[in-house]
Amino acid sequence: MAAIELRGLTKVYPGGVKALDSLDLDIPDGEFFALLGPSGCGKTTLLRTIAGLETATGGAVVIGDRDVTGVQPGGRDVAMVFQDYALFPHMDVTDNIAYPLRIKKVAKGARREKAEEVGARLGLERLMDRRPGQLSGGQQQRVALARVMATQAQAFLFDEPLSNLDARLRLEARTFLKKLQRELGVTTVFVTHDQAEALAMADRMAVMEAGHIRQIGTPAEVFQRPANTFVAGFIGSTPMNLLDGAVRGDTLEVAGCKVSVPASAEGRLTGGEKIVYGVRPEYMAYSAGPAEGALSGKVAIVENLGASHLVTLDVNDVLVQAVVPEGSEPAVGDDGHALPRRDRALVYRDGELV
Amino acid sequence: MTRFVLGRIGFSTLIAVLLAFFTIPLLWLVTAPFTSDPSYEVKVPDFTWDNFQAVVEHPYALPSLYNSLILSVGTAVLVVLLAALAAYALSRVRLPGRDALLYALLLLSSIITGTAAMVPLFQLAVELNLIDSQLGLILILTGGLLPAAIFMLKDFMDSTPKSYEESARVFGASPLQIVRHVVVPVVRPGLATIAVWSLANVWGNFLMPYLLLSDVEKQPAAVITYTLYTEGGQANLSMLSTFGLLYSIPVVLMYLFVSKKYGFRFHGGIKR
Numbered sequence: 092m093a094a095i096e097l098r099g100l101t102k103v104y105p106g107g108v109k110a111l112d113s114l115d116l117d118i119p120d121g122e123f124f125a126l127l128g129p130s131g132c133g134k135t136t137l138l139r140t141i142a143g144l145e146t147a148t149g150g151a152v153v154i155g156d157r158d159v160t161g162v163q164p165g166g167r168d169v170a171m172v173f174q175d176y177a178l179f180p181h182m183d184v185t186d187n188i189a190y191p192l193r194i195k196k197v198a199k200g201a202r203r204e205k206a207e208e209v210g211a212r213l214g215l216e217r218l219m220d221r222r223p224g225q226l227s228g229g230q231q232q233r234v235a236l237a238r239v240m241a242t243q244a245q246a247f248l249f250d251e252p253l254s255n256l257d258a259r260l261r262l263e264a265r266t267f268l269k270k271l272q273r274e275l276g277v278t279t280v281f282v283t284h285d286q287a288e289a290l291a292m293a294d295r296m297a298v299m300e301a302g303h304i305r306q307i308g309t310p311a312e313v314f315q316r317p318a319n320t321f322v323a324g325f326i327g328s329t330p331m332n333l334l335d336g337a338v339r340g341d342t343l344e345v346a347g348c349k350v351s352v353p354a355s356a357e358g359r360l361t362g363g364e365k366i367v368y369g370v371r372p373e374y375m376a377y378s379a380g381p382a383e384g385a386l387s388g389k390v391a392i393v394e395n396l397g398a399s400h401l402v403t404l405d406v407n408d409v410l411v412q413a414v415v416p417e418g419s420e421p422a423v424g425d426d427g428h429a430l431p432r433r434d435r436a437l438v439y440r441d442g443e444l445v
Numbered sequence: 446m447t448r449f450v451l452g453r454i455g456f457s458t459l460i461a462v463l464l465a466f467f468t469i470p471l472l473w474l475v476t477a478p479f480t481s482d483p484s485y486e487v488k489v490p491d492f493t494w495d496n497f498q499a500v501v502e503h504p505y506a507l508p509s510l511y512n513s514l515i516l517s518v519g520t521a522v523l524v525v526l527l528a529a530l531a532a533y534a535l536s537r538v539r540l541p542g543r544d545a546l547l548y549a550l551l552l553l554s555s556i557i558t559g560t561a562a563m564v565p566l567f568q569l570a571v572e573l574n575l576i577d578s579q580l581g582l583i584l585i586l587t588g589g590l591l592p593a594a595i596f597m598l599k600d601f602m603d604s605t606p607k608s609y610e611e612s613a614r615v616f617g618a619s620p621l622q623i624v625r626h627v628v629v630p631v632v633r634p635g636l637a638t639i640a641v642w643s644l645a646n647v648w649g650n651f652l653m654p655y656l657l658l659s660d661v662e663k664q665p666a667a668v669i670t671y672t673l674y675t676e677g678g679q680a681n682l683s684m685l686s687t688f689g690l691l692y693s694i695p696v697v698l699m700y701l702f703v704s705k706k707y708g709f710r711f712h713g714g715i716k717r
């Protein structure tokens with residue numbers, strides 16, 4: 092087990108694409124760390140640079156007090172699960188799991204034993220003689236996990252390990268993976284483009300955009316207090332309302348309505364300045380009757396989310412969304428009033444949280 | 446109705462004639478060697494072994510099959526080895542002008558073993574002291590087959606994911622281990638195709654050995670077939686048919702074996 096430290100890590104691909112731009116990151120020993128970001132933001136590149144499959148253009152990678160920037164992948168003592176799992180098609184499950192031990196020159200009997208043991212732990216006992224081609228996606232994923240477990244590496248690197256599974260299996264695998272990591276206690280860096288996955292699994296997470304880290308924090312911090320409008324728009328299964336507004340004395344004017352200044356921004360705003368007002372649909376109290384400090388408009392769309400409804404209000408030509416519990420949903424065309432929670436609403440100035 | 450029946454009859458007749466065109470030579474090949482006095486017709490054989498006796502006693506017949514084996518196996522081994530290394534490198538390393546290089550090689554290769562290059566090749570072999578040498582012939586045949594082999598194998602390797610190798614690399618495998626444990630097993634069907642293709646190519650090649658080997662003891666079966674005449678200058682049909690049968694059996698066996706083992710058919714492509 093070891094901590095991972097990145098210092099000013101930069102990666103420029105031949106051809107000039109700057110995939111990582113002077114990145115700093117500290118991942119303590121034993122942490123389950125998620126790297127979240129939209130496709131093409133450099134997550135895979137970051138993971139491959141930690142593994143040594145890409146050479147850093149600048150900066151340093153430190154794994155457990157050892158600077159490994161110039162070390163070959165095999166010498167870094169990390170194990171990686173690729174997005175396509177990269178199970179060797181000509182070897183059966185036992186040989187696949189035992190492969191890292193074969194490289195370490197462990198005797199044949201001992202490595203078979205170890206493979207059986209790890210395989211049994213992941214519920215693969217009855218599949219040990221099969222080839223990868225004869226396994227389902229979920230089974231392949233578990234073989235890939237078993238193979239990295241057999242390495243007993245200092246850190247695990249997972250590149251979107253759940254994206255090849257269907258939706259139901261993904262939820263199962265999510266819980267399984269989190270439990271496994273907790274039990275093993277190995278430092279794990281986990282790449283995903285699915286914000287729900289990162290929120291659900293990670294101890295801490297980083298949100299990336301175009302080669303930069305935009306926020307680092309626990310899932311709760313990132314969800315409740317996104318540091319900038321990019322993170323605010325990216326996190327959450329229903330996107331946050333981000334509304335242009337202005338400071339008017341000791342209240343805010345947003346979409347033609349008067350709302351009170353959120354608790355977090357109190358005393359930090361100057362009169363007249365332009366701001367972006369952010370509040371999650373879940374943090375809106377919806378009512379049919381008028382309320383002080385609410386955003387009022389006509390119901391434009393009602394979407395069923397299962398146990399609740401997502402109501403979209405047209406507030407003076409600005410669309411505002413609120414989550415309404417089942418049973419009290421309005422009809423399209425009704426007048427509606429959404430009152431933001433003062434302790435959850437946020438104010439952004441120039442894209443950054445105030 | 447009659448028109449339909451007549452049409453069917455006409456169609457069937459056409460198919461029968463076409464089939465006969467292809468099967469009669471094959472029938473001749475398997476019956477004539479067992480016939481006492483074969484002619485150009487297909488006859489019911491009288492199951493004599495005399496023709497085989499004659500082939501065994503012929504001073505150059507059986508040794509020439511052995512020569513064919515040396516030439517084709519030697520060439521196939523060299524082609525597979527060199528093409529695999531070159532194709533792997535070309536597939537995994539980005540070089541400027543890589544594709545242009547490949548197409549140029551492919552174009553040139555059809556000239557090298559073709560008739561256009563006969564004279565220069567002969568002169569080159571003389572200068573290099575490789576005339577009348579099986580090794581020299583193997584090298585020249587290898588050179589002729591390599592570009593196409595590299596081209597086919599590179600295509601095959603391009604379609605196998607890099608992540609297998611990268612995965613092994615992260616586990617600490619050395620480049621040689623990666624090639625032995627991962628690359629070769631994964632591309633084995635491609636290697637088998639190239640091996641069979643080279644073997645068959647050299648086994649049936651007449652022109653190059655005819656040109657470059659003058660010592661009759663070194664000549665392969667394809668060239669020896671050409672010398673099987675009676676004293677009177679007539680084609681020696683009993684020898685020709687018997688030797689022809691022996692000459693074709695190894696190739697047929699090889700195709701059956703490889704097709705059973707890898708389950709691909711030789712339609713020109715490589716099964717993935």
Ligand SMILES: Nc1ncnc2c1ncn2[C@@H]1O[C@H](COP(=O)(O)OP(=O)(O)O)[C@@H](O)[C@H]1O
Nearest residue numbers: 104105108110129130131132133134135136137
């Ligand atoms: N081998 C490469 N050569 C050149 N550019 C690359 C290469 N791999 C990735 N890129 C570019 O780097 C950026 C980041 O890619 P990647 O790390 O794969 O993103 P992600 O995994 O977040 O989707 C993208 O713009 C991508 O086009």
Ligand SMILES: [Mg+2]
Nearest residue numbers: 131134135136
């Ligand atoms: Mg990726």
